[in-house]
Amino acid sequence: MQTAVMLNFVATTVGADWRLATPLIFAATGEAICERAGVLNIGIEGMMLIGAFFGFAATYATGDLALGFGSGMASGLLAAVVFAVFAVTIKANQIVVGVAINLLGLGLTSFLFRTYFVSTGRGVDIARSLDIPFLSDIPYLGAALFRQNFLVYATVPIVIAAWVFLFRTSYGLTIRAVGEYPQAVDVAGRSVALYRYCAVLIGGVLAGLGGAFLTLAHANQFVENITSGRGFIALAIVVFARWSPIRVFFVSLLFGLFYALQLQLQADPSVRIPYQALQALPYLTTIVALMLARNRSDAPSMLGIPYWKA
Amino acid sequence: MGWAVLAPIAAVLLALALSALLLQLNGFRAADVVNVMVLGAVSDKRSIAEVLLKATPLILIGVGLCVAFRCSIWNIGAEGQLYAGASAATACGVNFVALPASIHIVLILVAGSIAGAAWAMLAGLLRVYFRASEVVTTIMLNYVAIFITSYLVTGPLKDPAASYPQSARLARELWLPRFLPPTRLHVGILIAIAAAVAVYVFLFRSSAGYAVRVVGLNPNAAAYAGINVARNVLFAIAISGGLAGLAGAIEIAGVNYRLYQDISPGYGFEGIAVALLANNNPLAALASGVLFAVLRSGSELMQLSDQVPQVLVFVIQGLCILSVAAFAVLRRSGARSAP
Numbered sequence: 271m272q273t274a275v276m277l278n279f280v281a282t283t284v285g286a287d288w289r290l291a292t293p294l295i296f297a298a299t300g301e302a303i304c305e306r307a308g309v310l311n312i313g314i315e316g317m318m319l320i321g322a323f324f325g326f327a328a329t330y331a332t333g334d335l336a337l338g339f340g341s342g343m344a345s346g347l348l349a350a351v352v353f354a355v356f357a358v359t360i361k362a363n364q365i366v367v368g369v370a371i372n373l374l375g376l377g378l379t380s381f382l383f384r385t386y387f388v389s390t391g392r393g394v395d396i397a398r399s400l401d402i403p404f405l406s407d408i409p410y411l412g413a414a415l416f417r418q419n420f421l422v423y424a425t426v427p428i429v430i431a432a433w434v435f436l437f438r439t440s441y442g443l444t445i446r447a448v449g450e451y452p453q454a455v456d457v458a459g460r461s462v463a464l465y466r467y468c469a470v471l472i473g474g475v476l477a478g479l480g481g482a483f484l485t486l487a488h489a490n491q492f493v494e495n496i497t498s499g500r501g502f503i504a505l506a507i508v509v510f511a512r513w514s515p516i517r518v519f520f521v522s523l524l525f526g527l528f529y530a531l532q533l534q535l536q537a538d539p540s541v542r543i544p545y546q547a548l549q550a551l552p553y554l555t556t557i558v559a560l561m562l563a564r565n566r567s568d569a570p571s572m573l574g575i576p577y578w579k580a
Numbered sequence: 581m582g583w584a585v586l587a588p589i590a591a592v593l594l595a596l597a598l599s600a601l602l603l604q605l606n607g608f609r610a611a612d613v614v615n616v617m618v619l620g621a622v623s624d625k626r627s628i629a630e631v632l633l634k635a636t637p638l639i640l641i642g643v644g645l646c647v648a649f650r651c652s653i654w655n656i657g658a659e660g661q662l663y664a665g666a667s668a669a670t671a672c673g674v675n676f677v678a679l680p681a682s683i684h685i686v687l688i689l690v691a692g693s694i695a696g697a698a699w700a701m702l703a704g705l706l707r708v709y710f711r712a713s714e715v716v717t718t719i720m721l722n723y724v725a726i727f728i729t730s731y732l733v734t735g736p737l738k739d740p741a742a743s744y745p746q747s748a749r750l751a752r753e754l755w756l757p758r759f760l761p762p763t764r765l766h767v768g769i770l771i772a773i774a775a776a777v778a779v780y781v782f783l784f785r786s787s788a789g790y791a792v793r794v795v796g797l798n799p800n801a802a803a804y805a806g807i808n809v810a811r812n813v814l815f816a817i818a819i820s821g822g823l824a825g826l827a828g829a830i831e832i833a834g835v836n837y838r839l840y841q842d843i844s845p846g847y848g849f850e851g852i853a854v855a856l857l858a859n860n861n862p863l864a865a866l867a868s869g870v871l872f873a874v875l876r877s878g879s880e881l882m883q884l885s886d887q888v889p890q891v892l893v894f895v896i897q898g899l900c901i902l903s904v905a906a907f908a909v910l911r912r913s914g915a916r917s918a919p
Contacts, residue, residue, distance in 0.1 A: 312715055352902075356902060356905055356906070360905060360906060360909045361909070362905035362906075362908065362909070363905070365654045365715055366856060366901060366905060367901075367902070367905060369656065369849075369852055369901060370897075370898045370899075370901035370902045370905075371898070372898075373849065373853070373894045373895070373897045373898035373901070374894070374895060374898030374899070374902075375898075376891070376894050377891050377892065377893070377894025377895035377896075377897070377898060378602075378894075378895055380889065380891035380894070381602075381606075381889045381891050381892055381894075381895060382606070384889035384891065385606050385607075385889060494891075499719065499720075499723055502716060502719045502720065503720075505713075505715075505716050506716050506720075509713070509716075544731050544734075544735065546727040546728065546730050546731040546734075547727070547731070549727050550723065550724045550727040550728075553720040553721075553723040553724055554720070554724060556716065556720045557706065557712070557717055557720050557721070560706065560710065560712035560713070560716060560717060561706065561710045561712060563712075564710060564711065566711060
């Protein structure tokens with residue numbers, strides 16, 4: 271009986287972990303591609319917020335979830351276009367542009383939310399869970415792991431696709447070359463800017479999807495600053511995962527675990543730790559992870575540096 | 581007037597025009613941006629005093645960030661450093677009651693500065709010894725500082741008499757003196773101006789400041805020239821954190837007189853825009869700090885008069901940063917095509 275309780279606890283935690291890690295996986299996978307191209311996009315926090323808001327707004331207006339996720343991705347893409355124009359074309363400092371995108375994301379979504387939604391207080395019907403046949407019937411583990419909504423499952427193929435794209439296609443090779451040694455790409459007659467645009471836009475779409483997940487599959491409505499730093503945590507995940515989408519998946523699960531743990535401990539009245547210490551857990555974990563990730567040999571050499579054509 | 585003055589002015593006007601467009605598109609009055617936001621905020625003595633009150637933390641933080649940004653240290657953590665300073669200042673303010681008031685006030689301000697500097701230094705040490713990007717660590721430390729403040733006002737520093745989570749109030753003799761009655765304007769603004777001048781002299785008229793700037797321009801060249809890069813990085817981030825902490829202490833001793841969970845409406849992030857608009861020049865940060873304070877005061881007025889959500893200020897700040905970046909490019913390309 272004792273083992274059954276334990277198993278149940280573990281299964282529930284792992285299931286919650288995967289779900290809580292999902293927005294991180296999307297955002298960090300996109301950021302990994304973007305950084306491989308040499309572009310440091312700290313604006314993903316704002317892009318996630320934008321995706322979260324416009325995803326919610328579209329579903330709220332139409333009742334259509336697919337449209338919501340599409341709109342979340344499209345708005346993330348638009349924000350990424352703005353970022354790329356400044357960071358790639360104008361060659362402004364990427365951190366500065368990222369800060370601006372974050373301010374715009376926070377300001378714009380809060381402004382529109384207060385103007386159009388705040389008094390309604392109504393939510394949307396969130397994505398329903400899909401039971402995977404057979405797997406969801408496995409005792410303990412099945413119900414916790416294989417009764418999730420489709421986006422949680424989608425993390426696996428997306429991460430694999432991102433890895434194949436980066437490491438097994440010529441486009442991916444060029445993107446990585448743009449992040450390591452853009453002159454070579456330039457001399458080979460390909461546009462450094464074009465590849466950087468592609469990488470930034472992919473990052474924006476995935477950040478928007480991660481944000482839309484929060485409002486359409488996690489909570490059922492938008493709250494101001496609903497991302498609460500998830501985009502920033504995704505930045506640290508990418509470093510800790512050494513810029514590989516596959517490792518991003520597992521590192522995100524590690525961070526999801528701290529979110530899951532934090533929620534479980536907060537709900538447990540016998541725990542005597544101040545709740546603020548638990549809330550701080552994911553952020554402290556991020557700092558510790560960065561301290562542990564001292565091996566930066568995989569870091570793209572041109573990360574954060576604009577490319578000037580000779 | 582040279583381009584260095586015209587470009588930021590044009591950038592702000594462009595940002596305001598886009599904000600007006602945003603208002604118009606969402607059923608508000610675009611003209612409010614000028615009538616209520618800009619003119620309303622400076623309509624009389626009281627409202628000008630309120631603007632300078634808000635400008636005080638913005639100038640202090642912006643001036644500090646000038647040092648960090650000149651050193652190419654991207655300290656995004658001024659918000660957390662402000663909270664650290666405010667918490668330490670409050671802890672000193674409600675304790676040590678036996679001290680003479682004048683010494684006690686100095687202690688409050690010094691404690692706030694040291695706490696802010698120490699909090700920023702954490703990120704500096706992580707950067708120097710663990711090569712951890714200060715962009716991420718300072719952001720993470722923001723959250724941690726805010727949670728610690730929240731813990732303090734619900735726990736150790738909580739006013740037992742209050743039901744709301746807040747600290748006890750500072751004794752009246754510890755309040756920073758006001759000098760423009762009947763307004764709330766206090767000596768904090770003078771401290772901010774002094775800090776701007778001092779930091780300007782340091783950055784542009786001292787060899788230590790020169791070293792900071794060289795490290796920011798090219799750390800390899802700096803190291804080759806015998807400049808200790810790590811020490812300058814730590815120094816620059818400590819200065820920026822110290823001034824943010826001082827801003828927090830001044831908010832406690834000059835405006836709120838007690839600690840709350842949400843002591844800052846985002847001054848730490850706004851300070852980034854202040855420094856960038858000033859092109860990381862501390863004296864120019866005086867002007868841009870006042871400008872952003874006008875916009876913040878004005879957005880409060882718009883909320884009162886027309887229910888325009890006050891969060892519009894974040895949009896304006898973001899637009900300002902982007903248009904500053906865009907105008908910087910025009911300047912660059914202009915310089916290139918010149919003979």
